Amino acid sequence: MKTVDKHSKIITAATKVFAKKGFFNARISDIAKEAKVADGTIYLYFNNKFDILISVFEEEIGKIIEQVKKAIEQEDDPKQMLAIFVRKHLTVMKKNKNLAEVIQIELRQSDKLVKDYRNTIFQEYINLISDIIKRGQEQNLYRQDVLPGVAKRAFFGALDEVSRVWSASLETHYSLEEVIDQVISLFHFGVLTYPE
Amino acid sequence: MKTVDKHSKIITAATKVFAKKGFFNARISDIAKEAKVADGTIYLYFNNKFDILISVFEEEIGKIIEQVKKAIEQEDDPKQMLAIFVRKHLTVMKKNKNLAEVIQIELRQSDKLVKDYRNTIFQEYINLISDIIKRGQEQNLYRQDVLPGVAKRAFFGALDEVSRVWSASLETHYSLEEVIDQVISLFHFGVLTYPE
Amino acid sequence: MKTVDKHSKIITAATKVFAKKGFFNARISDIAKEAKVADGTIYLYFNNKFDILISVFEEEIGKIIEQVKKAIEQEDDPKQMLAIFVRKHLTVMKKNKNLAEVIQIELRQSDKLVKDYRNTIFQEYINLISDIIKRGQEQNLYRQDVLPGVAKRAFFGALDEVSRVWSASLETHYSLEEVIDQVISLFHFGVLTYPE
Amino acid sequence: MKTVDKHSKIITAATKVFAKKGFFNARISDIAKEAKVADGTIYLYFNNKFDILISVFEEEIGKIIEQVKKAIEQEDDPKQMLAIFVRKHLTVMKKNKNLAEVIQIELRQSDKLVKDYRNTIFQEYINLISDIIKRGQEQNLYRQDVLPGVAKRAFFGALDEVSRVWSASLETHYSLEEVIDQVISLFHFGVLTYPE
DNA sequence: AATGAATGAGCATTCATTCAT
């Protein structure tokens, strides 16, 4: 396929621009320039600036969620599932730094609409974690006193913050693999040498 | 009642407005109205809108960091220190929801300046965690293979996300104490029943 | 049914759209849709949006003027001529409401160009009235102290406003015939019972 | 009072600009420049461009209507009242050409809202004419077969069109007094020498 | 110090017009 369709070009450009300048500081003309289309062209594919943000989210993040979900479904062992989740999330985020930035920064915008929206689609994602935990508890692999509703947030927050290292800056003292292993082991064992 | 000085009144008002509407959607006039001063008055105390955000951050968050630091310094046992850290952070965030909102949302703005700034001041805070971990490792309480530089981020991210529950919304199925205990035990033990 | 040529289709569509939304609020794409042609096609027949308006005017209104002229020319009695003028004008306007709307509203656009243009072509039409009046005065049927240059405007204005009733709205308490008779008698006799 | 209040300055400027360029071709910046204020200042006094138009109408035209009404109320003889109406209308319109232009041109804009609005406030004005006619009929001064509902429109249209002479252009072959007398006599006597 | 009216730079969005197919 020769001509990459404009829609994708704009989404990609917007992801980059939003990541770099933030939603509010991003100008439609920045996106247009990045996508090498005219300003007006953008409005043939999106209703307004906000719609672009939502679309970036839906299309790009949607894909990721789908991937993670699929990978997990093929596993049975909760411990493996959690490991896969961590690995997949961090790997994808490291690969697509722009996107990571957009998720982490823009979608926390205080705008009620976004927040609600985010909640809906993210809920599903985050709930993958609590589902894994519940399974682990059924198999008595995981501690019964762990509250899945709290743990899922703690784990997601940990992943989110850790992956910021790549998008926000630099300080990559650690390899992807190292980080993945670290996080998995923290989730599983905590920090203590000998649990009392 | 002494007349609360304008500076503080504006900071408080700004925290509330930023939390509610977000930095970009917040109007100077909103803040002025909330603080019951004239728009122009704000510019007698702050250089510009962005400066207000930074000030909210410095003054309010600074106080918190100070508190947490002080509480930890009086402890010696790393496990207790970590527990104190968690407890203090979550307690303060639950109390000051507006502020929590601002930390979590606005200060992730992609604006390089903010990010760098945030990183600088937060570094100090987050490093409290890695310091605790290193201490724990020295005393052989914590696993030697834990990378403090990674763990500190994971822990901070977990706390940050967990505390969002209170600022953002709803699902407060859990009491503060429950949550605190959960997080502490996750940090310490992970989820596994019997670490292999 | 022969394929009506595109030119006419566009003129007709434009008349309808201009009448409904006004020149400035009308979109080329509205006209194109109404005419069932592509936007670009319009530019094969007209130079620009304004040219469409002028063309509507010229072609449609031109026809009317021609008709009225012809009808009058076949008469000799000024009183009959005036009656014919009134009758024809009101009848045509009632029939073609869209057009009436365009004449009355859009062509009063303050655009110098339109105004001048309108004046030119309308002049000819309006002068039919003053010609009739002059004839009537020659035959001593009409008062010598009537200024044809003023009366022509008053009469045209009266007709124009009266015919608005049909295009603009509603309140058609009166039949076309009633209105025609009224206007003719007002022009001829005025309102007084017994002229002093 | 030294500083003419901005509100009036803007209304006056807008009246002039609308008259010259038409509502749609008028730029907010044109009005601002004419009023010697900043663009933004306009929005301290008006909600939007359309609101300016409505305000011009309400404030300026409202005054005129009031004047005409008052003048008529002090009369008792329908013939005098009609004469006063004509005189007042034409005098005011000649004096305030910009305003006349705005009434005649802009308020015929096809925008439903304006049209309705116009109809409401104008109705009242135009009904002054039919009221006069009815009175004249009661006193048997005016022909019983005149339909006030039609005559009012014919008369108003005549006045409106006649007064355009001054606002739109030139050809002021006639003095104000001449025109006033002409119109009054046409309304009263029509054109015929000897009514049959 | 305090006010709040005034400023004007800045930007999302629209839409007449073009042009490759």
Add this chain to the structure above:
DNA sequence: TATGAATGAATGCTCATTCAT
């Protein structure tokens, strides 16, 4: 001829900031 996707100039409006009082 006909299309309609693409263009980009143009403008109403917002709001951080200033400054006369």
